[in-house]
Amino acid sequence: MNKDSLKALTNAHAWVGLVISTILFIIFFAGSISLFRDDINAWELNPHFAVNEQSEKFSFDSLINEVAQEYNINTHGYFILSMPTAEQPLANLYFEEKISEEEHVDQHLILAPNGKVIGKGNGSRWGDFLYELHYDLHIPEVGLYFVGIVSLFFFVALLSGVVIHWRKIITKFFQYRKDGNKDKLLDAHNLIGVMGLPFHIMYAFSGLVFNLLIIYQISYAVVLYGGDQNELFKAAGVVDVHLDETNIVMPVQGIDNLFLTAKDSLGEVAIDRVSIDHFGDESASVTFRGADKSQFSTRKEATYHIASGRVLYLTKDNFDNDLRGGLSVISSLHFGDFAGYLIRVLFFILGIGTCYIILTGNLMWIQKKANLRAEKQNALGLKVVYAMTTGGFIGTIFASAIGFVFARIIPIDTLGRSDLISYLFFGCLFTAIVVSLNIKAQKQFAAIFLKITAVLLALTPILDWLFVSQGIMAMLNVGYYHVIVVEGMLLSLALFCWLIAARLFVNKRTEVNETITESINVSVQEQTPLST
Amino acid sequence: MWSRTFAGLIIGLLLSVSIVLNLNLLLPIKEDTMLLIGLLLAFPIWAGIQVWAYSFTSAKKAWLKLSLVLIPSVLINAILLSLR
Numbered sequence: 079m080n081k082d083s084l085k086a087l088t089n090a091h092a093w094v095g096l097v098i099s100t101i102l103f104i105i106f107f108a109g110s111i112s113l114f115r116d117d118i119n120a121w122e123l124n125p126h127f128a129v130n131e132q133s134e135k136f137s138f139d140s141l142i143n144e145v146a147q148e149y150n151i152n153t154h155g156y157f158i159l160s161m162p163t164a165e166q167p168l169a170n171l172y173f174e175e176k177i178s179e180e181e182h183v184d185q186h187l188i189l190a191p192n193g194k195v196i197g198k199g200n201g202s203r204w205g206d207f208l209y210e211l212h213y214d215l216h217i218p219e220v221g222l223y224f225v226g227i228v229s230l231f232f233f234v235a236l237l238s239g240v241v242i243h244w245r246k247i248i249t250k251f252f253q254y255r256k257d258g259n260k261d262k263l264l265d266a267h268n269l270i271g272v273m274g275l276p277f278h279i280m281y282a283f284s285g286l287v288f289n290l291l292i293i294y295q296i297s298y299a300v301v302l303y304g305g306d307q308n309e310l311f312k313a314a315g316v317v318d319v320h321l322d323e324t325n326i327v328m329p330v331q332g333i334d335n336l337f338l339t340a341k342d343s344l345g346e347v348a349i350d351r352v353s354i355d356h357f358g359d360e361s362a363s364v365t366f367r368g369a370d371k372s373q374f375s376t377r378k379e380a381t382y383h384i385a386s387g388r389v390l391y392l393t394k395d396n397f398d399n400d401l402r403g404g405l406s407v408i409s410s411l412h413f414g415d416f417a418g419y420l421i422r423v424l425f426f427i428l429g430i431g432t433c434y435i436i437l438t439g440n441l442m443w444i445q446k447k448a449n450l451r452a453e454k455q456n457a458l459g460l461k462v463v464y465a466m467t468t469g470g471f472i473g474t475i476f477a478s479a480i481g482f483v484f485a486r487i488i489p490i491d492t493l494g495r496s497d498l499i500s501y502l503f504f505g506c507l508f509t510a511i512v513v514s515l516n517i518k519a520q521k522q523f524a525a526i527f528l529k530i531t532a533v534l535l536a537l538t539p540i541l542d543w544l545f546v547s548q549g550i551m552a553m554l555n556v557g558y559y560h561v562i563v564v565e566g567m568l569l570s571l572a573l574f575c576w577l578i579a580a581r582l583f584v585n586k587r588t589e590v591n592e593t594i595t596e597s598i599n600v601s602v603q604e605q606t607p608l609s610t
Numbered sequence: 611m612w613s614r615t616f617a618g619l620i621i622g623l624l625l626s627v628s629i630v631l632n633l634n635l636l637l638p639i640k641e642d643t644m645l646l647i648g649l650l651l652a653f654p655i656w657a658g659i660q661v662w663a664y665s666f667t668s669a670k671k672a673w674l675k676l677s678l679v680l681i682p683s684v685l686i687n688a689i690l691l692s693l694r
Contacts, residue, residue, distance in 0.1 A: 083665040090664030093611050233657035238664060286653045294652050297627045298645070301691070302634065313641045404646040
């Protein structure tokens with residue numbers, strides 16, 4: 079590649095990185111935390127519904143009887159049961175309640191390991207909130223595609239970064255010059271970028287698949303299948319087991335037996351999800367889904383017509399379709415759900431490392447622009463980038479820390495609890511950006527803001543033990559450690575924030591001296607031609 | 611920069627669809643496997659084209675060169691689809 083092309087690409091790398099930086103930071107930060115989404119949900123909920131028994135027989139039929147008596151379940155709506163697992167003793171039931179012909183209400187019930195209803199879970203969605211933030215930023219309709227486009231430019235930044243750094247990728251592999259401020263940022267940027275390259279590429283690619291698949295879906299359907307989307311779905315392994323509604327009312331019964339049949343037919347499987355279509359109609363069907371933990375990323379599924387017990391669909395190997403199998407592998411890689419906690423801890427470290435890459439990228443740009451002469455500086459641009467870096471980046475971590483604190487201290491049965499926490503999150507993030515835009519001493523502000531965030535993150539474990547210590551102990555006694563996992567994650571984030579505040583945003587005397595010396599040199603050089 | 615961005619974004623998308631479609635029409639592989647291969651290739655091609663667009667020193671050059679690659683690929687699409 080010639081010099082001009084390399085220069086153009088280097089400029090583009092910086093420009094793309096800068097444009098997507100704040101959104102990418104939010105995506106990666108929320109995504110890294112979301113690796114522990116199930117733990118966060120359990121951290122929020124389980125101590126309030128502590129169980130004493132590790133495994134009890136789960137009865138679907140008595141659960142359905144109990145729920146059907148209390149609620150008017152919408153036949154045309156969803157009815158999904160997330161089963162208790164070895165890692166999670168409580169089950170969750172999600173369904174649509176019919177209030178009137180027009181009005182339907184989403185319901186979320188918490189179930190004991192035996193299937194008894196023990197509470198409502200509508201207000202506890204902090205883990206899910208963070209996960210949704212990760213994939214669509216809570217922007218309705220277009221958020222998913224927007225995140226997809228950002229993922230594409232993340233991929234572009236990765237590829238351009240490799241091309242730019244290619245000649246030094248081996249020789250400077252472990253280079254880290256800690257003494258020079260600019261070198262330190264650049265070396266950290268390159269070092270983490272190169273070390274985590276396979277991880278970054280996997281995330282950029284899988285993120286694109288999840289968020290922008292529809293583009294290729296449409297083009298394939300139009301060009302290859304003459305506009306018939308159903309034909310494409312068929313080729314892609316999407317199985318339609320839909321039965322037409324008969325409008326004959328029939329109570330849902332016999333799920334316990336069908337569950338045993340499904341387990342028998344599917345072989346080695348941990349069924350984690352049970353769903354019922356057309357609840358209460360004669361045409362109702364039940365689907366059992368699960369993963370074969372003895373294999374890498376193998377999903378199994380069986381669907382039965384409830385009234386007759388007839389098998390409507392059964393697959394033991396990812397819907398017996400290469401595309402579905404491939405998507406399942408991509409999904410396992412993205413969520414890190416194939417090798418226990420260790421792989422998720424590794425992905426978490428790499429994810430936070432990516433946040434650091436984004437931060438160092440922006441700081442390098444700021445440093446470069448700040449060192450330009452006053453007449454060449456774009457003061458507004460510099461201010462905005464600085465504000466998005468301190469307010470946007472640190473604001474995201476701060477807002478998340480606030481979310482964790484309030485998810486612990488707001489009583490679990492408070493009406494509108496989830497909404498209140500989400501308003502607090504966005505309120506904090508927005509305020510942080512506005513405050514950053516109006517502060518001149520950005521470096522000092524960033525350091526103080528990061529330290530406050532670190533304290534808040536470390537405060538959550540203390541609040542855990544102040545508010546729900548009994549519930550935590552009860553869960554620990556039966557071998558469930560979600561609270562400890564989340565506390566460990568929060569404390570490591572607190573440490574990370576504190577270290578960044580102490581190392582990266584510190585105003586050292588030497589640094590000040592260096593800047594003064596540099597300024598003197600520049601002015602001397604400027605004056606020299608005049609004097610001669 | 612914006613013009614080169616749009617060049618890569620638009621032509622990159624079209625080119626990725628076109629190349630993958632050509633492979634789909636040319637290779638004698640079963641349907642679901644072909645769809646998976648297409649999916650695995652399409653996004654990296656799109657991102658790669660975007661990087662290529664940025665490597666040009668002017669937007670005009672980027673639009674021109676990328677179009678020169680897109681046109682033959684689309685022509686092959688048309689020929690293969692008409693022979694189908």
